[in-house]
Amino acid sequence: MEKLMSVCKPSQVSWLALLAVLGCASALPVDVDPVCTAGGHAKYRLAFTGKWSQTAFPKQYPLFRPPAQWSPIIAVTHSSDYHIWRRNEYASTGVREFTEKGEAWTLMKEVESAGEKIQSVYGIFSAPAITSGTGQNSADFEVFARHSLLSFIVRIVPSPDWFVGVDSLNLCEGDQWKEQLSLDLYPRDAGTDSGFTFSSPNFATIPQDTVTEITSSFPSHPANSFYYPRLKHLPPIARVTVTKLKGNHIMNLPKDLSQSNLIPIGNEIESLTNTPLDCEVSTWSPWGLCKGKCGQTGTKHRTRYISLQPANDGVACPNLEDEKECEPDNCV
Structure with missing residues (x-):
């Protein structure tokens, strides 16, 4: 940029005009749509x-x-x-x-x-x-x-x-x-x-x-x-x-934006995509109390719930219950 400015530094004439004369205008960012010259x-x-x-x-x-x-x-x-x-x-x-x-x-x-x-x-x-x-x-x-x-x-x-x-x-x-x-x-x-x-x-x-x-x-x-x-x-x-549109026909537009009458537009409806949606489940709950007879191995459980059901052949839901062995609680 410093090199560009040293070559294109304006003096008495306008900055953009000088850049155009020196051929430097192309170095500037341009975001202009092509000019429309269609008639009527x-x-x-x-x-x-x-x-x-x-x-x-x-x-x-x-x-x-x-x-x-x-x-x-x-x-x-x-x-x-x-x-x-x-x-x-x-x-x-x-x-x-x-x-x-x-x-x-x-x-x-x-x-x-x-x-x-x-x-x-x-x-x-x-x-x-x-x-x-x-x-x-x-x-x-x-x-x-x-x-x-x-x-x-x-x-x-x-x-x-x-x-x-x-x-x-x-x-x-x-x-x-x-x-x-x-x-x-x-x-x-x-x-x-x-x-x-x-x-x-x-x-x-x-x-x-x-x-x-x-x-x-x-x-x-x-x-x-x-x-x-x-x-x-x-x-x-x-x-x-x-x-x-061909010719000069333009239909009357609704003045009230709340109008809900729909206008057919030919064969514009296309087949709808079936997006697969995987099952989503919550985090596990805390483990429950260990149940069983004293002196024997017991079991305790935890659960989770479905927060989002699967759809369109998405991944099925996993197990919602889990258990593991434990030493029964409240045993002396």
């Missing part, structure tokens, strides 16, 4: 499919109060200088409230503010909540060359602060609009709550952590609802397909 606008349909089933994710699968489900989708079309969320960066207050409580008002105000101040957001749209882990919904939207990126976020319900989503999916390639894109989605942690399980009580992360991807081994704690040490990778918990 394009209309798309976002189709979201939940793949959060009890066979794919058997550990602590939420069956009631509430059962596994998905929040409404909050989606934004924008330019490269805006992000609703980013991996390895801190979640905004709006993202925190949405992922922890499902409250979207602050997040919507953040998006609106970005659109007004720096004109980086073209539009915001939504799709209804899904009342099961494997349901479907969809929504139509449009993009322009200046705002060709799509981002969205969906809360995993119930969860501490877990979500799925996409950050800055570019629907443009050069002077062409892409016809279709499909992505598998995996759970992410917003870094604002330290709960390990779907039903964990509020436990704020202090100081706040960055947004991270949850994997089969991270967080590496047996209590974690997504902890499957036998798996190299988690199966996808959801899938999104974005398809370019």
Whole structure:
């Protein structure tokens, strides 16, 4: 770096202009999306499919109060200088409230503010909540060359602060609009709550952590609802397909985010993965009293209980009782 600065030290002209003249600009980090030169606008349909089933994710699968489900989708079309969320960066207050409580008002105000101040957001749209882990919904939207990126976020319900989503999916390639894109989605942690399980009580992360991807081994704690040490990778918990629409038709989007009518999206349902779940048992209890006749060898017992039943051909539970020989108690 010192050598670079000695060659590229600016004088009377601007620093970046001088670097460009000297050919040194390429040495600087660049994170810029290719410029979209497609003409006009394009209309798309976002189709979201939940793949959060009890066979794919058997550990602590939420069956009631509430059962596994998905929040409404909050989606934004924008330019490269805006992000609703980013991996390895801190979640905004709006993202925190949405992922922890499902409250979207602050997040919507953040998006609106970005659109007004720096004109980086073209539009915001939504799709209804899904009342099961494997349901479907969809929504139509449009993009322009200046705002060709799509981002969205969906809360995993119930969860501490877990979500799925996409950050800055570019629907443009050069002077062409892409016809279709499909992505598998995996759970992410917003870094604002330290709960390990779907039903964990509020436990704020202090100081706040960055947004991270949850994997089969991270967080590496047996209590974690997504902890499957036998798996190299988690199966996808959801899938999104974005398809370019023909003609000018765009359906009417629901104004009320609580609407739950689902929109069929063709043959998007795929076979569900059967994730093996090994039996988990507690630690052994203390040994009980030694029972037997004085002068003879007695026996004492200890027990343990099943904390997690096996599923999908996972390892069966071991013995729950144990005994060993001993000298009877209370003998003189």
